[in-house]
Amino acid sequence: MVSPVTESTTAGASPRGGAGASAVNTRGVRLDEVGMTYVSEQGATDAIGSVTGTVVDGRFVSVIGPSGCGKTTLLDIVGGLMRPTRGRVSIDGDVVTGPRRDMAMVFQEDSTLHWRTVLQNVAFGLEVAGVPKRERLERCRAMIDLVGLSGFERHHPRQPSGGMKQRVALARALVLEPRILLMDEPFGALDAQTRQLRQGDLIGIWQRSPKTVIFVTHDVQEAVYLASRVAVMTARPGQIKTIVDIAIDKSDRHVAKSKAFVDAVDEIWGLVRDEAIKAQKARASP
Numbered sequence: 001m002v003s004p005v006t007e008s009t010t011a012g013a014s015p016r017g018g019a020g021a022s023a024v025n026t027r028g029v030r031l032d033e034v035g036m037t038y039v040s041e042q043g044a045t046d047a048i049g050s051v052t053g054t055v056v057d058g059r060f061v062s063v064i065g066p067s068g069c070g071k072t073t074l075l076d077i078v079g080g081l082m083r084p085t086r087g088r089v090s091i092d093g094d095v096v097t098g099p100r101r102d103m104a105m106v107f108q109e110d111s112t113l114h115w116r117t118v119l120q121n122v123a124f125g126l127e128v129a130g131v132p133k134r135e136r137l138e139r140c141r142a143m144i145d146l147v148g149l150s151g152f153e154r155h156h157p158r159q160p161s162g163g164m165k166q167r168v169a170l171a172r173a174l175v176l177e178p179r180i181l182l183m184d185e186p187f188g189a190l191d192a193q194t195r196q197l198r199q200g201d202l203i204g205i206w207q208r209s210p211k212t213v214i215f216v217t218h219d220v221q222e223a224v225y226l227a228s229r230v231a232v233m234t235a236r237p238g239q240i241k242t243i244v245d246i247a248i249d250k251s252d253r254h255v256a257k258s259k260a261f262v263d264a265v266d267e268i269w270g271l272v273r274d275e276a277i278k279a280q281k282a283r284a285s286p
């Protein structure tokens with residue numbers, strides 16, 4: 001299950017398979033010793049220690065780790081919403097200095113615009129990009145259909161159920177046709193059944209149009225089900241503890257019962273649990 005770390009090397013990471021080959025020239029998202037220390041009136045918080053690694057173009061990578069280990073911070077840095085205090089992120093060799101047109105984000109918190117209809121929400125980014133109305137409508141309708149919201153175009157996102165808000169957020173990101181999609185616990189607020197359905201939708205969408213995805217989650221099964229590679233983070237200050245390659249058949253409806261799936265979940269759960277205990281102890285100590 002665990003393969004040598006050939007695409008990603010990490011300062012302080014478990015050396016499973018040894019240090020990886022340099023991926024500096026690989027097309028994709030590259031992190032070089034990225035670190036983040038927040039400074040506020042309460043003092044300094046080391047959110048991210050040092051993260052180095054590459055997400056190769058077209059890969060779906062899940063990031064999992066205990067609460068507060070810096071997952072959202074890392075995603076915001078990759079998305080150009082925040083500059084790291086140490087290191088750098090680059091895409092195809094270009095350093096990220098701000099949001100990019102070929103990247104889209106689905107945020108952890110509800111980011112739908114409540115005063116806009118479903119259609120107007122999905123159209124928002126295209127409006128900002130100056131896409132002509134006719135093309136905008138065509139692309140939005142196609143995307144709304146893809147995420148299963150046809151018929152809800154004129155509804156407001158607060159009207160539909162929680163699952164639909166997530167679909168609006170997903171459609172709003174996908175309609176931009178991003179090469180890179182950053183997703184921060186997009187299904188975190190959903191009940192188990194709705195969550196499974198949305199996971200299936202996402203796999204289908206990715207299979208139809210593969211793109212580079214970095215998907216943050218707390219849910220081990222979700223991480224394994226969706227990704228071809230899972231990065232497990234340590235407790236804060238976050239680093240990549242281990243990379244686990246997932247070799248399961250995503251098109252198999254019963255994959256969650258397969259030995260490969262169950263073994264991967266067990267292994268990752270063990271790694272995450274250790275870090276969650278460390279994080280809990282750190283919070284409990286004065």
Ligand SMILES: Nc1ncnc2c1ncn2[C@@H]1O[C@H](COP(=O)(O)OP(=O)(O)OP(=O)(O)O)[C@@H](O)[C@H]1O
Nearest residue numbers: 038040045047066067068069070071072073074236
């Ligand atoms: N703006 C900020 N100022 C100061 N500290 C911050 C700020 N944002 C985050 N932090 C701290 O940095 C650490 C990492 O936060 P972050 O939100 O990235 O973690 P996370 O892994 O996404 O957590 P969760 O799993 O709960 O979403 C936490 O200790 C958090 O309190």
Ligand SMILES: [Mg+2]
Nearest residue numbers: 071072073108
């Ligand atoms: Mg977070």
